[in-house]
Amino acid sequence: MYDLIILGAGPAGLTAALFAARYRLKTVVIGxxxxxxxxxxxxxxxxxxxxxxxxxxxxxxxxxxxTSLGVKIxxxxxTNVTKVKEKQIFSVITExxxxxxxxxxxxxxxxxxxxxxxxxxxxxxxxxxxxxxxDAPLFRNKSVAVVGGSDSAVMSAMLxxxxxxxxxxxxxxxxxxxxxxxxxxxxxxxxxxxIYNAEVQKISGKNFVExxxxxxxxxxxxxxxxxxxxSTPSTYLIQxxxxxxxxxxxxxxxxxxxxxIPGLFAAGDCISKKxxxxxxxxxxxxxxxxSAYAYLKSKKNS
Numbered sequence: 001m002y003d004l005i006i007l008g009a010g011p012a013g014l015t016a017a018l019f020a021a022r023y024r025l026k027t028v029v030i031g032x033x034x035x036x037x038x039x040x041x042x043x044x045x046x047x048x049x050x051x052x053x054x055x056x057x058x059x060x061x062x063x064x065x066x067t068s069l070g071v072k073i074x075x076x077x078x079t080n081v082t083k084v085k086e087k088q089i090f091s092v093i094t095e096x097x098x099x100x101x102x103x104x105x106x107x108x109x110x111x112x113x114x115x116x117x118x119x120x121x122x123x124x125x126x127x128x129x130x131x132x133x134x135d136a137p138l139f140r141n142k143s144v145a146v147v148g149g150s151d152s153a154v155m156s157a158m159l160x161x162x163x164x165x166x167x168x169x170x171x172x173x174x175x176x177x178x179x180x181x182x183x184x185x186x187x188x189x190x191x192x193x194x195i196y197n198a199e200v201q202k203i204s205g206k207n208f209v210e211x212x213x214x215x216x217x218x219x220x221x222x223x224x225x226x227x228x229x230x231s232t233p234s235t236y237l238i239q240x241x242x243x244x245x246x247x248x249x250x251x252x253x254x255x256x257x258x259x260x261i262p263g264l265f266a267a268g269d270c271i272s273k274k275x276x277x278x279x280x281x282x283x284x285x286x287x288x289x290x291s292a293y294a295y296l297k298s299k300k301n302s
Contacts, residue, residue, distance in 0.1 A: 001100050002026050004292050005092050007081070007237070008107035009073055010036030011278045012268025014062040015285030016105050016292075021069035023293040028099065029066070029073045030092060035059035036109040037231065037269070038278055041152075042133045042159045047279055055133070058278070081237045083261075090263065102299065103292045106238065106251060106259075106266040107285060110231030110276075115147065119203050123225075127209025132156035132226050139164045139224045145212055146170070147200055148228035154178040154186050156226050161189050168220055169194045170212075200225070233270045246272040257288035265292050 004020050006013045009031030020027040033039070041055030050058070067073060076094035081104065083090050092099045112130045114120060120128060129135040132146070136159050144164045146157045149171035155178075160167045169176075169186075174196055176183050186192055195214065202213040203225060212220045233250045235243075244252045244260040250272035257265045267284035269276045 001089075001102075002028050003101065003296055004028075004103050004105065004289075005030060005090070005099055005101040006105045006107055007031070007078060007092065008036065008109055008234075008268065008270070009034040009063075009075075010107060010109045010268060010281065011038050011059070011062065012109075012281040012285035012288075013105070013107035014059070014066050015282040016107060016267060016289040017066045017071045017073075017285075018062075018069065019286045019289035020292065021066070021071050023289065025289075025293060025296065027071050028101075029071060030076055030078060030094065030099065031073070032075065032077050034063060034073060034075060037112075040131045040133045041278070042136075042155060044278060046277065055278070078237060081241060083241065088263075102296055103263045103265065105257075105285075105288045105292060106235075106243075106264065106270055107268040107281075107288075108234040108237070108270045110269045111234050112227065113230045113232055115200055115227055115229070117200065117203060123203055123205065123209050126207065127205065127224050128203070129224065129226050130228075132159050132228075135224075135226075136160050136163050141165050142223040143221060144168070144224035144226060145200075145220060145222045146226045146228055148230070149173055149176045149178065150228065150230065151178045151182060153228035154182045156228050157192055158182075158186060158189065160226065161191050164224070165191060166222075167192045168222065170198055170200060170214065171196055172199045173197070231269070235270055248272075255287075256291045257284055258291055263295060265295075 003025040004027045006029045017029045038055040080093040140163045143166040145168040198214040198216040201215045204211045251266040265288040267288040268281040
């Protein structure tokens with residue numbers, strides 16, 4: 001039995017664990033992957049106090065700080081979360097174990113969106129990738145394409161430009177949605193070409209990606225395609241609990257990171273908000289931990 005279970009081990013979950021430990025709550029963090037999407041940020045340059053660092057290295061620092069306070073981080077796939085009404089506690093089921101707690105913080109993050117093309121599964125790992133940080137070195141002196149127009153798409157293209165001889169950015173809009181400073185850097189990079197008002201229609205090749213057909217009828221010869229078209233909330237666990245969500249499936253919270261169910265809190269990229277950055281995910285994690293602490297204290301005193 002724990003005071004608090006934190007579901008998700010990204011920036012929001014790890015920060016929540018840091019604060020929960022300082023509040024002396026008996027806490028455990030459970031997540032499928034420590035770091036989540038933050039691991040795939042090749043360069044983080046907007047985290048106060050750190051001029052430049054990779055997402056993976058920033059997560060290592062966060063993890064070390066949390067474990068130094070005695071908080072256990074368990075890498076397990078979570079399969080179900082239920083409320084034990086007669087005991088006013090919550091139960092978390094993983095593929096290996098079950099855990100119980102008086103309160104839960106959902107910090108589940110997001111999952112990458114896919115192109116939903118018939119050939120996508122065929123070329124997965126054979127040219128199609130969802131992680132430039134992981135796979136960029138594999139495409140040295142080759143031609144690649146990045147699909148998307150957000151910060152993550154631009155950052156992926158910049159990283160790939162250091163390895164690939166040619167990088168295309170394919171975006172369905174008229175103008176990239178990334179930070180202006182990132183777009184300026186991108187446009188100064190000689191081996192990057194932006195293709196606007198187009199989407200991927202078909203990917204072809206014998207055993208590996210060879211060609212990309214676009215909706216504007218243009219065909220690109222490329223050996224790799226990196227998908228950066230956004231994410232969907234990893235909120236599959238909350239459907240039976242009755243947590244309120246917006247029309248895209250993100251958890252709705254108030255400013256205290258409280259959900260519509262007492263004892264359940266949420267933080268990070270899985271909540272409904274406008275900005276999804278490591279810095280505000282960390283802040284939300286801190287707030288959620290404080291709110292969980294206040295909730296448990298009020299229960300104890302009641």
